[in-house]
Amino acid sequence: MRGAKRAKWVVGAVAVALAATACGGGSGDGGGGEEPVSIGISEPKHLIPSTTTETEGSQVLSALFTPLVEFDENNEPFEVAAESIEPNEDNTVWTVKLKPGMKFHDGTDVTSDSYINAWNYGAYGPNAHDGNYFFNFIQGYDALNPADPDGEGEQTAPEPTTDKLSGLVRVDDTTFEIHLNAPFSGFKSVLGYTAFYPLPDAAFEDIEAYEQAPIGNGPFKMVGEWQHDQLIQVEAFEDYTYTDKPLVDKIDFKIYQSEDTQYNDLIAGELDVVKKIPTTQLAAAESELGDRLQMFEASAYQMLAFPTYQEEYSNVEVRRAISMAIDRDAISETIFQGSEVPARSFVSPVVAGYRENTCGEWCEFDPERAREMYEAAGGPDTINIGYNADGGHKEWVDATCNQLNTNLGVQCNGTPVAKFAELLTQVEEKSFSGMFRMGWVMDYPSMENYLGPLYSTNGSSNYYGYSNPEFDQLVEEGRQAPTEEEAIAKWQQAEDILAQDLPAIPLRTVTNPTGFSENVTGVHLDLFDRVDVLTIDRA
16 A cells, blocks of 8 residues: 555656665665665654644654554555544544554553553643644543633633543553544544654653654654754664565654755765755756656645734735735746746645635736735735745745835845744744745645644634634534535635635645655655655665
8 A cells, every 4th residue: 555655656767766665665674784864854843743743843753653544546544553443423433443563662562542642642732732733623622722711811721620532432452432523524534644643651751851762653763862953863663563664774864954055965975865955956956966856746835824913914905915916927937947836726736625726816916906905905014024944935035025025015025034943933922023934734635634724713823813713614514524525515615715815825836856866766755745764765
């Protein structure tokens, strides 16, 4: 199943490389030798599964953990750590049977309690885990997350009266039930997300110490501790039996503050994989890398978000005018050379239910109308666009600002924040003033995953202060729909509301131009922007 999943997204020379690795797959002989292969990443925000909701931490955790389910070439979930996952008749109770005899890296057993304890910890409100939202499907979530009586006022939410989700029921060592608040026919796919990994007992002895050297159930285990802003090293776990064993002995996740530095290290032979070639190097990469530059389909898309809680951006006419003043086609062609495609919808084309141009007239480039609307609505004279400097965003943000300067007659400034983790923290705390760029990679293959977490009132990544009860209701009705077709119909209605409200505007869908050295083969990026740690091998 894993091989079938990967093949869909692989082209050219990498497909040849994968054929070669398939011959040796599962040997477990660590044929790559002692020298680690190296993959460039930015500094993760966290390395505890239930609070790791960004791609860099997710990349590392994909080596350290094996999920309950992964996804085939049709984006359908299949069991990996689970032996079976079965719903009852109305999709409100899901019974998970684990594969028996599985071990964590410290030699302890992976049991039902490993999941129940981990999920309770992630769902417990006072722990403030970024993935807390994903447990709201499970009965008892509200008891762990009491409402703040006056919102963002002076009062604070009361302490929870329990630290356990009532909807998690242990049956035996390898079987447990998940009781949901409402029917959800697509819940099996949700279980593939990072937040639903298990934790060993050792994690709860000192969670802060655990995060520096996570113990997982995956194909690789940590070597030493997380060397912040420098390196995370993992090595093959000798007792791993969930899937084929890794083909390399060690992987170094080298942490960079700049995508350009990553690329320069690749060319200098100091780094084996750059997941995304920076836009400034795309032209040179074609000649410098040849067939070691590969394009991988991605689920990611880029958007520009509005802090709707700030008075300057509370008027939807201001937001619409800004969207119409941006020439998406010109930026995609001149800055990204076609590697990122203009987006005018709120979900990725890779998920069922996608429709072209749901944003309609508000995403069409019309500078004259945009200026008239902006001036009539009293838009701000100065606009700031925040972006993370470690992600290669300066060029397109500057280009967008130039367009807004010209087309709206404003002073637009690109405002860099050093690290993506810092930008996330600032927008989450609403301490950043101005618009900000956001990118979204799906957590699981569903249209709902582009709507619920990003735009629901209590969505985990709703950094814009957006709230529309009708939108929330349609997203929930989609979750509870008995069939995928009925669910998609509800979610498309919810997307149509976004197109009118524009708390964020779609900019581009993404194809990842990935570069690798002559030292490695089998390099493949999945739809979640992660290098597959089980196919990569030394050349």
